[in-house]
Amino acid sequence: MIKVVHLQNSMKSAGSAALRLHNSFIQYGINSKIVSLFTDKIKDDKIKYLNKKARIISRLDTEVKKCVNRNIIPTYGSFSFPLFGTDVSTLKEINNADIIYLHWVLGGFLNLSNVRKLLKLKKNVVIFMHDMWWITGGCHHSFSCEKYTLSCNNCQMIKGNRKRDLSALEFNKKLKLYSKFDNIYFVSPSKWLYDCAKNSKLTRENSIFYIPNTIDSSFYKPFDKKVARNILNISPEETVIAFGAVKINSPYKGWNYLQKALEILKNNNNLNNILILIFGDSYNEEIDNAIPFKTKFMGYLQDEYSTALAYNSADVFIAPSLAETFGYVVMEALSCGTAVVGFEIGGIPDLIRHKKNGYLAKYKDSEDIANGINYCLENKLKGYILPEFEPNKTLNKHLELFDYIRSNSKK
Structure with missing residues (x-):
């Protein structure tokens, strides 16, 4: 039986992708384990949760990074230059594994030297890319910048005009690392990121696979909307427009475009009894005041049941992301039978069939987001997951990857 170990910073939020894949492996009978930096x-x-020393190292990395990143322009999102990390190459969970999956391992969990030590074990290492960081000089989303296809330098995220900046340094470190080992494989959850990785100078010579994220359909499935609303204390007479993000005003999530779309709906339509349901982030008075409809903030939802309830209570879910590697919230909403409106960007077009299970709006076009909301509500559009994203098909793609790795290892 093949043995797999997943490395993930934490099981919360972004860690759900690693946990869901791990659970999918377990259900199939694969010997799967997780090594996580933070306990929950x-x-x-x-x-296996790492010890206190590892968490102290993580906090040190976070504090030092504040100084290192002092010239980073936050409107472009996150930039990571991992300084400190923990050597996990001696753990029994690592040494007993045949394949090591690296998920979100930043935040002081691993640095590139730690990754090198894992590759030196001559075990097969699968890097599951949850954003662009692995294929750039440090940014998690490059937006319109394509320097990563040649060589990162003079980064748009970094103040000043230096060709040999942090992005150039990190890019060269990654290039040396990726080119030295033949036991490294990259997985993208979206066709868009797959194409980006194929075009990146860092990874174009490596093995890259397209395998979507998996979802637990025992949680995320349609059920009686009236029951969901009753549990959440939402009137069955209200039209519910939902929006979810861990950080609503993140530069990635497109809150400003949604705000304008809601204003357009308020001014140009006869929509009555509208409720804007917001979850993932805590109450924000500024955002509440900017919404021209009644609001309900649910905060961070701790479990899958509550999240599925929120999706099921909505008539339409809005995902106005400006940069989205996959679109887990889109997949979750669609799995619960709720139509989704989102920009035609990143991995979102993989999940939405325009005017079938949702609406793909023109990029950064608030009016088209408003059009999409209207279309879904007027046509009572229902969401559904596309056949290629069924959990068993996703699992089979990982099994095909295992077969490829076995055959490649024998060469």
Whole structure:
């Protein structure tokens, strides 16, 4: 039986992708384990949490990064230059594994030297890319910048005009690392990121695979909307427009475009009894005051049940992301039978069939977001997950990857 270990910073939020894949492997009978930096409420003998020393190193990395990143322009999102990390190459979970999956391992969990030590074990390492960081000089989303296809330098995120800046330094480090080992494989959850990786100078010579994220359909599925609203204390007479993000005003999530779209709906339509349901982030008075409709903030939802309830209570879900590698919230909403309106960007077009299970709006076009909301509500559009994203098909793609790795290892 093949043995897999997943490395993930935390099981919360972004960690759900790693946890869901791990659970999918377990259900199939694959020997799967997780090594996580931070502990949480999940108690499982298949999850190993690192010790206090590792968490201190992580906090040190976070504090030093504030100084290193002092010239980073935040409107472009996140930039990571990992300084400190923990050597996990001696852990029994690592040494017993045949394949090591690296998920979100930043935030002081691993640095590139730690990744090199894992590759030196001559075990097969699969890097599951949850954003663009692995294929750039440090940014998590490049937006319109394509320097990563040649060589990152004079980064748009970094103040000043230096050709040999942090992005150039990190780019060269990654290039040396990726070119030295033949036991490294890259997985993209979206066709868009797959194409980006194929075009990146860092990864174009490596093995790259397109495998979507998986979802637990026992949680995320349609059920009676009236029941969901009753549990959440939402009137069955209200038209519910939902929006979810861990950080609403993140430069990636497109809040400003949604705000304008809601203003357009308020001014140009006869929509009545509208409720804007917001979850993922805590209450924000500024955002509340900017919304021209009644609002309900649900905060961070701690479990899959509550999240599925929120999706099921909505008539339409809005995902106005300006940069989206995959679009997990889109997949979750569609799986719950809720139509989704989102920009035609990143991995979102993989999930939405225009005017079938949702609406693909023109990029950065608030009026088209408003058109999409109207279209979904007027046509009572229902969301559904596309056949290629069924969990069993996603799992089979990982099994095909395992077969490829086995055959490649024998050469």
